[in-house]
Amino acid sequence: MNMILPTAAISATPNGTTRPQVRIVIVGHVDHGKSTLVGRLLHETGSLPDGKLEMLKAVSARRGMPFEWSFLLDALQTERDQGITIDTTQIRFRTRSRDVVLIDAPGHAEFLRNMITGASQADGAVLIIDALEGVRDQTRRHGYLLHLLGVKQVAVVVNKMDRVAFSAERFKEISDEISAHLTGLGVKPTAVIPISARDGDGVAERTPRIDWYKGPTVVDALDALEPARPLAELPLRLPVQAIYKFDDRRIVAGRIESGSLKAGDEIVIMPAGKIAKIKTVESWPVTPLQGPQGAGRSVGITLDRELFLERGDIIGHSGQSPRDTRRIRARIFWLHDKPLAKGEQIVIRLGTKESRATVVAIEKAIDPGALSNEENTAIARNHVGEIDISLAQPVATDPYTDNPRTGRLVIEVNGRIAGGGLVLSVDAGRPAVPVDIVPVESALRPDERSARYRHNGAVIWLTGLPGSGKSTLARALERRLFGNGGSPILLDGDTLRAGLNGDLGFSPQDRAENIRRLAEVATHLARNGHIAIVAAVSPSAADRAAARRIADSAFREIYVATPAEICEQRDPKGHYAKARAGTLQGFTGIGNDYQPPTGNELTIDTSIRSVAEATEEIEQMLAKTGVLFDELTDLAANI
Amino acid sequence: MHLLDNESAAAGSRPALFAQASSVPGIAAAQPPSMDHLDELEAQSIYILREAFARLKKLALLWSLGKDSNVMIWLARKAFFGRVPFPALHVDTGKKFPEMYAFRDRFGKEWDLDLRVEPCPPIDSVDPTLPPAARSAARKTEGLKLALNKYGFDGLIAGIRRDEEATRAKERVFSPRGTEGGWDVRDQPPEFWDQFNASPPPGAHLRIHPILHWTEADIWAYTKRENIPIIPLYLAKDGKRYRSLGDADITFPVASTASNIDEILTELDGTKVPERAGRALDHETEDAFERLRVAGYL
Numbered sequence: 001m002n003m004i005l006p007t008a009a010i011s012a013t014p015n016g017t018t019r020p021q022v023r024i025v026i027v028g029h030v031d032h033g034k035s036t037l038v039g040r041l042l043h044e045t046g047s048l049p050d051g052k053l054e055m056l057k058a059v060s061a062r063r064g065m066p067f068e069w070s071f072l073l074d075a076l077q078t079e080r081d082q083g084i085t086i087d088t089t090q091i092r093f094r095t096r097s098r099d100v101v102l103i104d105a106p107g108h109a110e111f112l113r114n115m116i117t118g119a120s121q122a123d124g125a126v127l128i129i130d131a132l133e134g135v136r137d138q139t140r141r142h143g144y145l146l147h148l149l150g151v152k153q154v155a156v157v158v159n160k161m162d163r164v165a166f167s168a169e170r171f172k173e174i175s176d177e178i179s180a181h182l183t184g185l186g187v188k189p190t191a192v193i194p195i196s197a198r199d200g201d202g203v204a205e206r207t208p209r210i211d212w213y214k215g216p217t218v219v220d221a222l223d224a225l226e227p228a229r230p231l232a233e234l235p236l237r238l239p240v241q242a243i244y245k246f247d248d249r250r251i252v253a254g255r256i257e258s259g260s261l262k263a264g265d266e267i268v269i270m271p272a273g274k275i276a277k278i279k280t281v282e283s284w285p286v287t288p289l290q291g292p293q294g295a296g297r298s299v300g301i302t303l304d305r306e307l308f309l310e311r312g313d314i315i316g317h318s319g320q321s322p323r324d325t326r327r328i329r330a331r332i333f334w335l336h337d338k339p340l341a342k343g344e345q346i347v348i349r350l351g352t353k354e355s356r357a358t359v360v361a362i363e364k365a366i367d368p369g370a371l372s373n374e375e376n377t378a379i380a381r382n383h384v385g386e387i388d389i390s391l392a393q394p395v396a397t398d399p400y401t402d403n404p405r406t407g408r409l410v411i412e413v414n415g416r417i418a419g420g421g422l423v424l425s426v427d428a429g430r431p432a433v434p435v436d437i438v439p440v441e442s443a444l445r446p447d448e449r450s451a452r453y454r455h456n457g458a459v460i461w462l463t464g465l466p467g468s469g470k471s472t473l474a475r476a477l478e479r480r481l482f483g484n485g486g487s488p489i490l491l492d493g494d495t496l497r498a499g500l501n502g503d504l505g506f507s508p509q510d511r512a513e514n515i516r517r518l519a520e521v522a523t524h525l526a527r528n529g530h531i532a533i534v535a536a537v538s539p540s541a542a543d544r545a546a547a548r549r550i551a552d553s554a555f556r557e558i559y560v561a562t563p564a565e566i567c568e569q570r571d572p573k574g575h576y577a578k579a580r581a582g583t584l585q586g587f588t589g590i591g592n593d594y595q596p597p598t599g600n601e602l603t604i605d606t607s608i609r610s611v612a613e614a615t616e617e618i619e620q621m622l623a624k625t626g627v628l629f630d631e632l633t634d635l636a637a638n639i
Numbered sequence: 640m641h642l643l644d645n646e647s648a649a650a651g652s653r654p655a656l657f658a659q660a661s662s663v664p665g666i667a668a669a670q671p672p673s674m675d676h677l678d679e680l681e682a683q684s685i686y687i688l689r690e691a692f693a694r695l696k697k698l699a700l701l702w703s704l705g706k707d708s709n710v711m712i713w714l715a716r717k718a719f720f721g722r723v724p725f726p727a728l729h730v731d732t733g734k735k736f737p738e739m740y741a742f743r744d745r746f747g748k749e750w751d752l753d754l755r756v757e758p759c760p761p762i763d764s765v766d767p768t769l770p771p772a773a774r775s776a777a778r779k780t781e782g783l784k785l786a787l788n789k790y791g792f793d794g795l796i797a798g799i800r801r802d803e804e805a806t807r808a809k810e811r812v813f814s815p816r817g818t819e820g821g822w823d824v825r826d827q828p829p830e831f832w833d834q835f836n837a838s839p840p841p842g843a844h845l846r847i848h849p850i851l852h853w854t855e856a857d858i859w860a861y862t863k864r865e866n867i868p869i870i871p872l873y874l875a876k877d878g879k880r881y882r883s884l885g886d887a888d889i890t891f892p893v894a895s896t897a898s899n900i901d902e903i904l905t906e907l908d909g910t911k912v913p914e915r916a917g918r919a920l921d922h923e924t925e926d927a928f929e930r931l932r933v934a935g936y937l
Contacts, residue, residue, distance in 0.1 A: 241686070415838030417836055
């Protein structure tokens, strides 16, 4: 079958005119026929160099192999030996109305990084599916990655129709399945085309064998692709690449990712939020440039004042600047051998900005090749997920939906790109988690400690009004546990306020932070096998709930529910008196600002219990909830 | 305190992301000029050159004196506002055409380049199992290694293009090389969204390819638009011209009547003859070129 397009129709446009250039990538499962389709397309569009086809046919004959169209692309020695495409290859040809740069991308899962390298440069994609094999894991994975890479124009070709006797039913089956998958990802296929790349059906012509098909051919579909346009309509984003001082000019250099700029514009430099005006737009050999410069241009500007700015800053117009943040949620793909897990130290690149960062949470982890989601603790190689990242430095960025250029990032591990993805949201309000922490694990295992102390680690949280008896109980409990060979440690709220929490006052925010720090310290001790006894008024139910989240299963909350009037009578620290006299502000006890707990492990009223009785009750609770080991049971077990 | 006032005002305001451009003072109605194909290529190459300069410590640009590296020098002057802020390295086989040496000596000065000419070692020091032309080219690779060791460059900017040759099509823009200058085609790092891997391991270096995405026709169209000087060997004389320039003894002219750039472009539009057809080393054995590149050839 020979169906060379009329040459006049392909190369009618003389050189120098502006035919749209589109870059396309062909993706899909290994062996579904990508390279064969590319070879066939080159032939059908009359794009092969003279002698290339004959040369390859001769090489095939010399090796005693039948000629395959894929040999055209598989020019590397290693590829011919292994029979798979290792890396992306770029080939150019022309359709009626487009100059096409064709990026072939490997389908083998091993080479997903190469598929991503190729597909990230594409304006549109052709997703190829073997009619016999149907949709496979790599088909689904590539579909998912096209979505993550922001490739919106996707044509699906169902190849090897000759192997299913050009069955319209089989075609519809596959067409329905892949359309549903892609639509679910927010990608609408521009066409689904039945073809035989080997024989040529559907590539440039609707042959009689697929006469039931009325849609476009592959060449038609390529003809309909639109090149990506620079983001002229969006607000100005100029990421700073460098500041040059080669002569007396101080030139801020970068590429305009969106919007436009010109001399005289008032700009904001993010994340610092500094304001300046553009003095000149510099160039070479003619400078300065007059008039606006638009998205896609690499420019240099000078400013009307000396400001400190640096590589990684983003310049926007006043009132339309990007966000500044140290917390980002992102949807990413992961290419590194070692799965990405919570707590991982990484480097983030957002445009020209580089920042160290910590993975605060893995919110989702999905194998995009599988039909269902399975994991969510770590993102494995070639899988995708959603993560919460905390950055060491403030950065300027936009959510991807606001600006696809400044809303994407890559992740580096050991100086090598290990993943990338889209900024889903930024949260300027949440505190950053410090980077550069390398947690050192204790030399001792928890069971070594518990064997000695005869208890597990725990956080015993005593909450109640001032004067309710928390500190008294805490001290008694500490003595008792210690006497039994345990390792109790007292964390008194007031004592810690003198040191660790000395910077905090009594505003709701400061109280919350006070509780958070207490909970963190206590949890650390509990993890190391100690029993941390926290005595703190902790009036806010929300703050205590936060403490419980931190300490998790080690948390034992005891409400010291002594009636308010008795607490005021006792007034061991003289606070009630001062508060009544009006000299102590923000005191919990007078008024109704204490929120009694619900769901606490134990409630004790010290007005009707002696200290010894109360301590006994606490011990029983600790034994019952697995903190203290039951001596008798243990002894019995040893007999 | 005018400046400080402005700063605090900016910090307090939450930017509206989708405000209309026309509603912002300072943005006039005039539209920026649209970018044509050459503008896009140029902007991308400038971006790559600036990234290389920002992220590597000791860069050099490989100047082979041909049309591609001349365009590259031009792009570097654009990127850095008239000045090439790193050395131009000519690894000299001593066998170039006299026109090429004349070009180098003249424009090295006119373009104010920090020109470093490094000679190649004698042919005896090169793998004798390679075919003659490949062996000659491999000599250049050895010369390059010597220069690398002498100066300790961590980045070499090279003017290769994807459309020249199938193995070059597989290149990255920032392409890591091993300590021996070798290219590991099997283990290339991912590269996307103009984010480049710029941390070569100790002792290794990076090749940076700012015009990887250009075609032969792009080079000529840009050379014409920017009025970049060319070596006259590229223009037809007595029915022949050079499409690609290498060592005089292993480079051959192709049949052509193109005596100016416009005619070259017309000729390229119709041709199906590969650009490197006149480069003997590409055709000696099926894998000679790939073997050379794995060993560190450009």
